[in-house]
Amino acid sequence: MAASASSPLPSPSSPPPSASPPAVIQEGAWVILQMGDGRNFFACAQQKGMMRLGRVTISLSGLIGVPYGSVLEVHPDRLVPLPGTTELYEDLSVGDMDGNDFARGGAPLGEYDGVSLDNRDFADTNTAQRLSMEEVEELKRSGASGQAIIQALASNSDTWEKKTAFAKQKWTQKKAHKYVVRVRALAGCGSNVAEALFVKSGLVKTTAIRPDSIAQLLSFGNVAAGARVLVLDSYSGVVLGCILERLGGEGKAISLYAGAQAHIDHLKYFNLPTDQLAQTLVHFPASALAELEVGRARRRAEGGEGGEEEDARFLATAEEEARARASGKFVLHTTREGEGQGEEKAAGQEDFDRAKWLKYLEKKRRRLCVLAEGRRLLIEGADCLVVASRHDPSVVVPRLLAFLEDGAAFAVYHEYLEPLVALYASLMEAGMLRLQMLSTWWREYQILPGRSHPHMSMSSDGGYLLTGIKVSQGEAGQREGGGEEERQGQEGEKSSGKEGGGNRKRHRNQR
DSSP states (O other), X not given: OEEEEXXXXXXXXXXXXXXXXXXXXXXXXXXXXXXXXXXXEEEEOOTXXXXXXXXXXXXXXXXXXXXXXXXXXXXXXXXXXXXXXXXXXXTOOBTTBOHHXXXXXXXXXXXXXXXXXXXXXXXXXXXXXXXXXXXXXXXXXXXXXXXXXXXXXXXXXXXXXXXXXXXXXXXXXXXXHHHSXXXXXXXXXXXXXXXXXXXXXXXXXTTSOOHHHHHHHHHHTTOOTTOEEEEEEOSTTHHHHHHHHHHTTSSEEEEEEOSSSOOOGGGGGGOOXXXXXXXXXXXXXXXXXXXXXHHHHHHHHHOSOOOOOXXXXXXXXXXXXXXXXXXXXXXXXXXXXXXXXXXXXXXXOEEEOHHHHHHHHHHHHHHHXXXXXXXXXXXXXXXXXXXXXXXXXXXXXHHHHTTEEEEEEEEEEESSSHHXXXXXXXXXXXXXXXXXXXXXXXXXXXXXXXXXXXXXXXXXXXXXXXXXXXXXXXXXXXXXXXXXXXXXXXXXXXXXXXXXXXXXXXXXXXO
């Protein structure tokens, strides 16, 4: 098992060039609102959209037209952009500390090196602040800004001048999160969405998957533009969204799902174009894989294209219309004798809602076309396999490998190690190549002047990955047979060498 240490992934304020979204937030786009205390909120930019952010309910219309990465200040009823501001609190100045001190995390090393100030004489008795709570509330009601309130609190603190630069910076940031609430509007790219969901879940890998684990899935799974990817995602579409973003509209993503429909609630956060989704994404039920295994095996045996006949169901034929009329599902109303409506119609004749029937047929035909395309792609074979599922991988993955082309890469993620160990053993017996198991150790570091150190809390692990390359059973058997013949040949050479040595020794003794 390989283990490696990695630094935290950056949170870019703009998505990668492959996603190529607009430079500004459009109406209807999903945005990640990142607060200074590390919390993340997903918001949809709409003119009449409302959202509860912390203790206030705000209008989301202020997001429309704002560039991605902008800093906005939360007012009691709206979001106000701060043009020219790149850091959350760079324009905040309190006492002898300006905004640059907050942006870089305190004063430079030369300004506090050798200073003997410390916190040894401070007692947490809540008596150092001369402003009462009533006076602070009066400042709020009078319309004072958050910075003015923080300045008043610092001026009326008996211990402000005795604090170190570190203590001042921490104190001011804590007060700013309360009185000067600001957010950064991040675009919905793969790294931002994955990190926001993971942090929002409380760093629990059972409900979200860590960003570096997704990056390794895509890399070891050989996901690239133009590839045909077979995906099994149990994390509400976050892995599927990252794959679609990597494809960039070129290739196919065959998403397997269990149940009546696919659960991809998080896919909307990526703001992928509708035409790109229609061209690239194909949903297919996992319950229909059993019947495809026969067709896939027949195609590999015959070596042909193995085309399927067109499904003739749900066409607007006379027979279908007769069955629809007889079913009674598409009826407007039934006329009776003496009602006056439909006088030219016979008594008891039913009005057939043809428009509703045609709409029903179109919906069913569209679903049949999607299923037919999924069957065709699976029978032809996928270029790579990516599995991030909570199901037992030792049961799921061997069945999915049947739809993978020879020489294609696969990557399997699971939150626990034991299921992947069983899968590793079975794939080793099947002769798969380059099997390896990975677990990434990820710890964030604070990089500030004079106090760089690892964070006190960290994610225990990001789950486990099993990667490899598929080899057909025939090639695996030939390789094992060749190895057996080679071992037998080596043993034969050794035995013949021993016999030859014995004969030479007997010949010398006879002489």
